[in-house]
Amino acid sequence: MKAKIAFIGLGVMGYPMAGHVASAGYPVTVFNRTEARALKWRGQYSGEQFSTISEAVKHAEVVVTCVGDDNDLRQIYLGEHGVLANAPEGILLIDHTTASAEVAVEIGVAAAARSQSFLDAPVSGGEQGAKNGALTIMVGGEPTAFEQAQPLLQAYSRQAVLMGPQGKGQLTKMVNQIAVAGVVQGLAESLNFAQQAGLDADQVVEVISKGAAQSWQMENRSATMIAGEYNHGFAVDWMRKDLAICLAEARKMKTSLPMTALVDQFYADVQAIGGGRWDTSSLLERLRHFHKP
Amino acid sequence: MKAKIAFIGLGVMGYPMAGHVASAGYPVTVFNRTEARALKWRGQYSGEQFSTISEAVKHAEVVVTCVGDDNDLRQIYLGEHGVLANAPEGILLIDHTTASAEVAVEIGVAAAARSQSFLDAPVSGGEQGAKNGALTIMVGGEPTAFEQAQPLLQAYSRQAVLMGPQGKGQLTKMVNQIAVAGVVQGLAESLNFAQQAGLDADQVVEVISKGAAQSWQMENRSATMIAGEYNHGFAVDWMRKDLAICLAEARKMKTSLPMTALVDQFYADVQAIGGGRWDTSSLLERLRHFHKP
Amino acid sequence: MKAKIAFIGLGVMGYPMAGHVASAGYPVTVFNRTEARALKWRGQYSGEQFSTISEAVKHAEVVVTCVGDDNDLRQIYLGEHGVLANAPEGILLIDHTTASAEVAVEIGVAAAARSQSFLDAPVSGGEQGAKNGALTIMVGGEPTAFEQAQPLLQAYSRQAVLMGPQGKGQLTKMVNQIAVAGVVQGLAESLNFAQQAGLDADQVVEVISKGAAQSWQMENRSATMIAGEYNHGFAVDWMRKDLAICLAEARKMKTSLPMTALVDQFYADVQAIGGGRWDTSSLLERLRHFHKP
Amino acid sequence: MKAKIAFIGLGVMGYPMAGHVASAGYPVTVFNRTEARALKWRGQYSGEQFSTISEAVKHAEVVVTCVGDDNDLRQIYLGEHGVLANAPEGILLIDHTTASAEVAVEIGVAAAARSQSFLDAPVSGGEQGAKNGALTIMVGGEPTAFEQAQPLLQAYSRQAVLMGPQGKGQLTKMVNQIAVAGVVQGLAESLNFAQQAGLDADQVVEVISKGAAQSWQMENRSATMIAGEYNHGFAVDWMRKDLAICLAEARKMKTSLPMTALVDQFYADVQAIGGGRWDTSSLLERLRHFHKP
């Protein structure tokens, strides 16, 4: 029989992920802080719903979490009503939150002290990837725990890769976000330039998007950027959380992220003009705030 | 019979391009400032070689040029020994140099005054694209001139697109270079971060290179960047020339390219450590100059 | 009779500050984590020395602290062996550490709950200012507490100003550091440029240091920068701590510090070449790491 | 008797400078492209006015120029109606325009070929300095020419210093502008931060303006910046011209000006919101465009 799964955090990402788990035939119990959302989930998928974390995890064999940030993780994992204190020994804990490597190690150590295994397993692929069960999962932790997790992760991912010990999953996700920051700012500047220069920006993209300037962002976001639509994915507020993690990590390593630091500040400008919930491609709107297309 | 082509400038790009023209059956005359290279070309392809521009263009129906920068263009096109003064009326002039929109308009106007047609037609695709006849060509000029040029351009391109009147070819190329600058700096910071964080950078790239961080640069340059090899393409000195053109153009338009301006300065650091001839991906080496991998 | 002062943290700054307090006739008890330094202090000034915070503060009327950062503050103020738990009700607490506004408010609230008054009172003026008793003190807290503190603060300051409620002292110090970051990077770039251009940099400074480019940094640091001496003040590691606080504060306010964020990254480069203990003017050395003078 | 002076360019700077020359008892002939302004000058000061450069310089012993940029200099100095062709042999030529080192050398060489001496002599001190005869003059050229110029320069300057051969005056001015760029952006970020943090920005400036953050800009521009007044000096459009010269010069030297390049782009944002004629301190308004005070 399949392992009993407790799923905590049914947000934009967690909701469909938990759905895939249930659809794959795992017995699932869910918990969501805002209970209405958990009830809705239970209406749509087969599974049990609990009002407390402790109940949700008590009889689980695997706990999966997907919440917001470091603070959320400390709240749901640590403390007397949290996951660690209430889940059984020997349990496997998998966290899909994008958070710091530090908190991953902190929870990992605390889990080990209770003979529990923890994997930091942030994802990429966005809401679309979660809905389609096609996420990429970057995992940090013990190889045996990773092996154990594999079949479950397949329920909602295209690939799941073990990157090293605890924290390395988060660090890999950071590498991803840093690369994204450069691509998007470059794209924003190039599209703004194109329009200021009186070019047909869509046509320009068509012409240049096969060569050295090509990127996933160029292929998937240019058209909406040009149209001034910024509701197609990962929000600026989330991105700033992620970049703050990257920058804090780089600070500890005494290494340097000049462009990333600058783009992070540019996202503050986006927030200030009301774009906290716009998607990350709204760096173009920031330029347009000065330079009307 | 096919049109008589005069090809001026047999550098890294022009040499194979002129070769493709000859191989496609056009009668070709070539001129190269450093004659040895033109003689070598004549040894490899069928065509005539001349020691002066005026002789090379006198009986041509189309003149194709591919030289270094604005100054080079002014030298070969204008002046009494130049292309305009010595090519016949009605001739079609196609320039593949990456240069300013300004010089394109300047030559275009001077050509029109002599009833000659000028197209600014910068390319992307690099040495590889030139050798394989698979360049992308971004064209500015009159539609009729563009139509006339089409069959010839097919000899060495995958696509050639008319972007608007004179100068718009150059402006499109600029959009390309701006996007590249962001992508490459983002990639350099992300790979440096990965290595500082103790990750296997090649593995990280494998994992993240299908999603939102993906780019042509990530797919085609990460491995060599990680290996510290920077001899795979477009040189930093050339890139700075191009970025200078972008920045000058933006200055005229009073629009802003903050990340591009910064990356341009970072390339100055690369030049200062001897990397003027390294390829553009050497922004990673700049970071490594401080932060040893 | 003068109030009994407990002084905690006899570092570069605290040591001479506590000395001025003793010299001004206050009865002083000191505590330093590394006891040797406290013993040395007692040898030089008149005052008592204790091995624990609780003893040092038990009979004090004012507690003054000057430690490293937020974590240090939480350690010495909070917890059962800390200042708050062991100092009497009604006591005045003055902290000269450069730290976050957040920790100031946190300690302030905890102090108020015990009927104690807390002032965040970061300083500027450096080691020299501390030794000469000529610091500037930027204070956050209650006006009555500030009034009470005034005579004591005069023992080691040139000016002490109440900027608003708790946290505003720290915020004022942040404004200072942000301005410094811009001045120093500008100065570093200008001196590097001068030398690259073959100018006599000292002479240039002499000529331009009365006009629009003038700054305290230019007047007091140019000569040592040009000479490549970076041991004249506030260390890069400290500066990065301060800039991290500024950037975190700006993040919360969703306001933007683009140049500050960039300079902070440049300081990471300085750290990476071994300059963590160099003074902040070593941004010039970072440029020289690429561009030899 | 005092030498006969021809003064060309009666703009914001040249007008009062030429006035000081006349007031000092030199016989002056003036030329201004827009004649009305020259006539106004002649109404206010004693001196002759001519409608062409050639007449104005024909009988002069010293020519002083103060126009806009490199192009203007080429126009007024070179060509058959220009200064060089029409001024007598042996004449001393002094240019106060802020321009490139390159054009200084170019004119210097052309002048020498006619046995004329050229000094590049850009100024700092602004309109106020020009009016008060208190400019700082940074001179490039031959020592003998400089000696000859000294008494005249004293008519409108506080100090005039020979920095080296032709071009070195301009390079020194560039050093000045680079330092200014850093100071002003740092100041703008710090004042914006102060206001976002709810501090009284004027009070903050009062407190911090004696220490490490102090600058001429802080002392002379903070109050107007806080008040949102940007009509107190050197215009953004002029500053961008100057920064373009700095950046072009650094490009030739392959040295790096990262912060300067970034601030230059920020000034493009200021231009785009209509601030081309605002003074350089309007970098604060750029931040306020996102972040309302």
Ligand SMILES: NC(=O)C1=CN([C@@H]2O[C@H](COP(=O)(O)OP(=O)(O)OC[C@H]3O[C@@H](n4cnc5c(N)ncnc54)[C@H](OP(=O)(O)O)[C@@H]3O)[C@@H](O)[C@H]2O)C=CC1
């Ligand atoms: N959205 C995306 O495209 C992507 C997101 N991510 C990352 O995935 C994570 C989740 O994102 P997303 O699903 O979009 O976020 P949402 O805000 O939609 O969901 C967050 C979930 O976490 C719960 N939660 C937050 N804090 C707590 C807490 N302290 N205690 C209990 N539950 C809590 C929320 O409960 P409640 O319903 O009560 O608020 C909610 O269920 C984030 O770390 C994000 O960075 C990664 C890749 C893509």
Ligand SMILES: NC(=O)C1=CN([C@@H]2O[C@H](COP(=O)(O)OP(=O)(O)OC[C@H]3O[C@@H](n4cnc5c(N)ncnc54)[C@H](OP(=O)(O)O)[C@@H]3O)[C@@H](O)[C@H]2O)C=CC1
């Ligand atoms: N140095 C300068 O020029 C300036 C410094 N500042 C700020 O002033 C503060 C102090 O700087 P400075 O004196 O140079 O720093 P030092 O490192 O010289 O001194 C720090 C002091 O704090 C003590 N300390 C640190 N952590 C703890 C802890 N957890 N528990 C008990 N004691 C602790 C240290 O004790 P121990 O001896 O055991 O290490 C030492 O006495 C910093 O916040 C700094 O940013 C502000 C302006 C200028």
Ligand SMILES: NC(=O)C1=CN([C@@H]2O[C@H](COP(=O)(O)OP(=O)(O)OC[C@H]3O[C@@H](n4cnc5c(N)ncnc54)[C@H](OP(=O)(O)O)[C@@H]3O)[C@@H](O)[C@H]2O)C=CC1
């Ligand atoms: N303003 C300031 O605060 C400072 C300015 N400077 C520098 O000093 C120089 C002059 O500045 P400013 O006086 O403010 O500028 P203005 O624009 O006020 O004056 C420019 C002067 O140059 C003349 N001029 C420009 N181009 C030509 C040309 N092609 N042929 C003939 N005459 C020409 C103009 O004539 P017309 O009247 O016909 O336009 C005018 O007299 C600039 O290089 C500037 O960067 C340096 C320090 C401070």
